[in-house]
Amino acid sequence: MSDLHSPSTAARQVTFRGGGFAPSSPRWIGVAVFVVLLSLAELGTRQGWISPLTLPRPSDVLLTFQELYASGLLWAHLSVSLTRLLVGAALGASLGVATGVLIGLFSYVRAGLVPLTAALFPIPKIALLPLFVIWFGIDEGSKYALIAFGTFTPTVVATYGAVDNVDRSLIRMGQSFNLSWFSIVRKIVLPGAMPGILSGLRISLAIAIILLVAAEMLGAEYGIGAYILEAGSLYDLERLFAGVTILSLLGITMSTIIGQIERRVLSWRQ
Amino acid sequence: MSDLHSPSTAARQVTFRGGGFAPSSPRWIGVAVFVVLLSLAELGTRQGWISPLTLPRPSDVLLTFQELYASGLLWAHLSVSLTRLLVGAALGASLGVATGVLIGLFSYVRAGLVPLTAALFPIPKIALLPLFVIWFGIDEGSKYALIAFGTFTPTVVATYGAVDNVDRSLIRMGQSFNLSWFSIVRKIVLPGAMPGILSGLRISLAIAIILLVAAEMLGAEYGIGAYILEAGSLYDLERLFAGVTILSLLGITMSTIIGQIERRVLSWRQ
Amino acid sequence: MDIRLSGVSHSYDNFEVLRDISLEIPSGRIVCIVGPSGCGKSTLLRFLGGLEKPSRGEVLQIGAPPSDCLNPLTYIFQDFALLPWRSVRGNISLVLEDHGIRGARADGIIADVLARTKLSDFAKALPKQLSGGMKQRVAIARALAVNPAVMLMDEPLSALDSQTRELLMDDLVNLWTRTPFTAVYVTHNLAEAVRLGHSIVVMSRRPGEIREVVHLDKPLDQRQHGDPDLEEKQKYLWQLMREEARAADAELVHV
Amino acid sequence: MDIRLSGVSHSYDNFEVLRDISLEIPSGRIVCIVGPSGCGKSTLLRFLGGLEKPSRGEVLQIGAPPSDCLNPLTYIFQDFALLPWRSVRGNISLVLEDHGIRGARADGIIADVLARTKLSDFAKALPKQLSGGMKQRVAIARALAVNPAVMLMDEPLSALDSQTRELLMDDLVNLWTRTPFTAVYVTHNLAEAVRLGHSIVVMSRRPGEIREVVHLDKPLDQRQHGDPDLEEKQKYLWQLMREEARAADAELVHV
């Protein structure tokens, strides 16, 4: 049967109908989109069909950015903001992971804390600004607290979801080999929850960056958030956009770093 | 072999080592936690070991709430806020779902828009308030736009993730039966992405509620956000907490409604 | 309608999967393909169904399919590929809708294929309510609904437990005996191959080449569980494959 | 060490799963349990391993396990249950660590069990790099590492393709022939049961009861693929089960 017969009259190729539904993403298009958008904005503001009230000229934003860099203030702003971000997010995320794991493991903790987290989640942190001053003072404390509070709830939700999703059959395996409770948590539950925790952290860190502005409403002299707020209150669009661009870059950097960590720590994934 | 021999000397029960790692959550504990926390706050503010600057007395908050209700203003605030929430979130979510589906289906859209969304995500919406005034005015337009903008990015990310996760073998099945591209999208891709889209909507709606306060910074006379902001600027903690409680309840209601929709629409899930 | 593969080779990037496969699938017969894991059986089947294109060689269909045939080349997948959000009925009507078959005409076809697969009572059930064997019978019913010229089956029974597998094999033999169909049946299971195949193509391990084609002349409905001559063939096939299988199983998966 | 089930019954809420099971598992023998889907085989095995408690009846272990036995009742799971983030070596050392076995002593045990399962070259590989058959051999190696008195196997081969299954059955027979172990082996596959079982327990469909216990006296290492007397037994078992299996397969799953 594997030998070929003489070709019969009505032979035709089987039509191809597969393929598709697997979008790839060549890098250059992303770059091109940014270039096109920025050029449009530049052209529009130069030729006047975009009013200077609506959008600053991209080249002016770049200039502002260079001035900021040259004045040395960029680093002054960035360093305090980064410190706030790191301390606040580290605090919120580590407490969040710990709480999430406890919720994932203990019925009573779950029953008590899940409704509380659900109630805390939709509270806008900026509404509580005046209280944060009273609770944590106007120094770094209140800024750390605000960012920590904002990252805490999403981290908790992501973490206990991740613990819930750890393959129960692996846990049964651990029990069937008489592993201690603590061994099971340390060697099976935590590593198994790691992918979920890391992807939760992606969201938490984006929220932390967003909250930077709210945190720096509280008596901050330096910081990207304070810089943006001041630019906003003076309706200085160039500086506003320069600040926003910095936050945006910060967000992309954070997300890239987590991607790297995932690639390294979760190399065992299929 | 199924007959029983006479019991030998060293017979003992096999030790039980399974169970655990399946936390349940009895409702009453959640309620109890709230009751205990509120009682503590009440006791503390009454006895003076919590200063009135730190926390309002829960009973006073309740009283404020009742006054608000009796004055008929509760409904005035709530109705405008709900309208803003619904219009803004509906706009942002529907655009977000549409964009997300396009990103999930087309390489060029994906390559162009994914980096753009990643860049937009960490931009704090409150930083852009002055611009929203120019772009969308100070009437309802800017409030809708702010909420829509805030719900857009997380919805996009959730949606294209959901489309990516649609079982490719179902799509191959559709192709193998010669279904048209449009049929495959409508009958396989969209229903398959629904669970992911709905759970993304959960987060988007929470964010919409959080942004209500930011949106109502812009020339709103009525609205829960405006109410909270006024209370904050007058340092009127009772009203501040009454407003925050309303937002919190709103968040829980939203999440319950989505849970109901999920139960109904996704009843086909295992 | 026959199908002919001539000189088909394929590589993914530089990873050679199939090498120079030539094969004819004659109308009205079941051709089984066996071979060790990763030798390219599924890939070959995707070429036959037009879901993928080989790097080299041709896949030809010879002669026209019958006129009442909606989808000449129709798959039955290992994982059933049922839409979990549609009922049994909805899963079958899915493949009719695109041909404009709705209403009474669709009802007629659906009732017929459900009866042939003994599923008439379960038209309204959702996939999650069905056992594995029933799910695969729904997939078979769906394939029958489009009246295929050739059925392409990729390990259709391997997700089932062995008892259900036995039952479904009986069902397939019954279906074929009543109205013979053409099928390419990929399997790992030599017992299935000798039970269902008119000819059995044995492939070497990757890069897959055809090692031997074994013919079985005994009519399908006379083949029995534990027939000595079938056992003989099966033993022979197992000898052909044993070393290949052991080597394939001891290879690290390329990731 | 023997194990005895006496009068075991079980219900989940009001859903009766097992009814009055009494059974003895003698030391050094392999007891196979076969039965239709959902008849409670896995549940029964969980009782034997102490992972769950029956509503009624007793599960007793008679006599002390050997002193060098770290985990008397040890499972081998259908889905392998390997930690994907640990290498082959790490997956085995996992079950030794809790007994304080580390360093050279652990290395010795791991090298021994890897050699017995022919995995010595793959100690550093991650599960994702292994084929299904290798994964299950790692799971067997892990079970051997704790020197179990009884091995509890829940369809250990059913996630594998049939060629790999054949190979692993040979491996299991070799392992047992060299050092006989006690095992309870749950399967859907009658061919596996007649190949590996010293006795075969046939269960009825849910609520599971013991229908018959079939004994096979032929030594394991003399059993061959396609032995006529084994075929005979298998045919007999299939007759016992055919109707039950068909009925079980046509039931809607309770969700």
Next chain:
Amino acid sequence: ASGRKITVGALRFTSHSGSFIGFERGYFADAGLDVEFKFFQAATPMAVAIASGDVDYAVTAMSGGLVSLADKGAVKIIGGALSEEAGIDGQKYLVSDAAYQAGITTPAQLAGKSYGITTAGSSFHYMGSKMAAAEGIDLKFKPLQKVGAIIGALKSGQIDAWSIVPHLAKPLAGSGKVHIIGNVSDYLPDYQVTTVFTSAKNASAEQQMTRDFLAGYSEGVAEYNATMIDKAQGDEGVQALVDLIHKYVYADRPREKAAKSIINGTMRLNEGAAMNTASLQDQLNWFQAEGLVDKSISLETVIDPSYVQTLG
């Protein structure tokens, strides 16, 4: 008491020059205080920071929030800072270009128009409301939270009117997008715009420190008034003081641009931190009439008049 550490809250406005001069010229040091500044973006957080004890003294408008905090026994107003004074360039009423083109050239013509404020109970709200009452017209108040948002809304014609300090009003009017149509001092002649305040604890238990602070502050104010308004040292003196203030206000703008704004922003600060209790009483009455603060609050709860001279 020498070298006592205190924290002073400030906004980067010229109206806080009294504190800046007091620090730079060493008047606080002379009074035995070691001052550290804390800068804020808005008045309410500063008031809250006083209440929480993070800041000892600060200068800001008597907002509704300040009154609430005073009512909670947390803060006290102890002196006056900026005030309107006839004959000196003070706060201005502004209208958008669109409204101006439509013929609105005096505040009286604003009937039914929209008026930008930051929040209910802010000084903007008070100025608009008092003007409307005087003219017998109705205004639609738009709370926009941030000065920047108000400027954007006014420039793009989405609100019709606003009032603001001269150093912001003048450059805005210069752009042609906004027009000045009146002076606040015409309606509120002795308006006590901003006040000096501290925590209730400082006011009652740290009397010496409070007096020391006010002494240093008053010297700063005196120098500011003498140099900037009365031109006692001529133009040279003005330039020297502008250099000093530029360290704190518009620090990131070039000297020339900043100087213009600083000079434009000159308004008289109360000598000796004297406070106009009549104006404060009027503001309190207005808050109560608007239902923004509790009706039972009396002026005595809010102010501590024992430190400075009271006017009015």
